[in-house]
Amino acid sequence: MTDSTTIPQAPPQDDVPSRKLMVTLAGAGAVAGLMIVFVYGWTQPTIKAYKARMLAAAVQEVLRMPASYDTLYVHQGRLVDQLPDGVSAADLEAVYLGYDADGSRIGFAIAAGEPGFQDIIGLIFGYDHNDGKVLGMKVLESKETPGLGDKIEKDADFVGQFEGALIPLLGVKARNASGDPHEIDMITGATISSRTIIRTINNAIERFGPMFDAYYEGTGP
C-alpha cells in the first residue's frame, strides 16, 4: 500500500444486541399497524357514505332534479343496466340515466376527468343525448389555483353557460361570444382550466356517444 493515510475506525460502540433493535422496531410497527387498521375500520363507512351522498347530490344537480335515475355500467364497450356476474360495481365505470316524473328520459350524468393546470379536474355533467345538449356541469375535484383557476367551480356565470350548450363545445375568449349555442366564454386568467373542462366534456361525449346510440337502439327511445 502506497497510500499512508489510515482509514479512521468507527469508535467502539456499546453493544446493543441487534435482536433488541429488531424486536423494538417490529413491535412498534405492529402497534402502529393495529392502530391504523382500527381507525380505518372505524372511519371508512363514514367516508364511503359521504362520497356516495356527494355523487347522488351531483347527479341530481346536473340532471336538473330528475324524479329518478338508473345506474348504467360500462361493460365491454356497452352500457348495461344489470351488473354482469362476478364483477363488482367498484371495478366498472358508471353513467347515470335520469327520468322525469312521466318516466321519459331526461339525459345521462357522466363523470369524467382530465389534467388541468395543477392536477386532474374531475367533473360530472348532464347530457341530453336526443338534442346533443349539455344540461349542467359541476366540478367534483380540482386543485386549480385559488382565485384564478378555481373560478371554474366558483364563478356562477361560467358554470351557468353549460346549461343548454350544444355539443361539441367551443371555447372562446371572454365576452367574444357571438351567441352560437356551441360557444362557451372562457375565464380570463384561467384559460387552461376553462379549456380543460370543455375538452373533458367533448372527449367524454365522443367516447360515450356511440354507447348511448347503441343503448337507445337496444331499449327503444
Add this chain to the structure above:
Amino acid sequence: MRQTTPQMDFLRGIWRENPVLIQMLGLCPALAVTNTVANSIAMGVATFFVLLGSSLLVSTFKRWVPHEVRISTYVLIIATFVTIADMLLEAVVPTVHKALGAFVGLIVVNCMILSRQEAFASKQPIGRSLLDAAGTGFGFILALLMMGAVREVLGNGTFLGISLFGPNFEPWVIMILPPGGFLTLGLWLLVLSWIQRRRAESAKVADWPAGVAQRRAA
C-alpha cells in the same frame, strides 16, 4: 441541563419559542395551507393532535427504545398518528380534507414535531412532555392563524368565509397564492422583530439612570 418549571414548558412554545415565528420550523405547511382561516385551523389542529399523540408515546416508551433506532421509532409513531389524523379529517370534515390535499400527509416530515421528540419527549417525564407538546402545538396553531387571517382578509375579503367588505372589495388575489404566503410570513417577522427591538431599547433606557449613577460614583 437548565431547569424549567412545568408552566414554562407549556408557555414557551406558544410565544417565546414559537415554532414557526421564532424557531422557523414547520414552514412548509405554514406557507402552503394558510390561504384561508379554516384551512389554517384544520392544519393546526391536525398537527396539534399528531404532536400530542407522538409525545405521549415517545415519552411513555423512552426507556425501552434503544438509542440506535430511536429516530426510526419516532418517525414510525409520528407517521401512525398522521395516518390516523388524515382518516379522521376525511371522515369528519371532508371538504377541509380536500382543501388540505397532500399537506396532511406531509406532517410526517414536519421537523417541528421530530425536534420536540428528540429534544424533549425522549428525555422528560410524560406529564412534562405533554405540556411541552401542547404548548408547541398551540404556538403552531397561533402562528398559522396569524398567517391565515391576514391572507384570507386581504386575498379574499372574507374571514372564515364571512364577507367583510361587501361586494365592492377587489380581492388582492396574490395574497392567497403561494407568493402571498412568503409576503405574509415576512411581514409578520418584520413586525415581531420590530417589537422586540423596541422592547430591548426601552429596557436600555430604563437602565440608563442607574448606569450613569454607577459611573459617576466610580
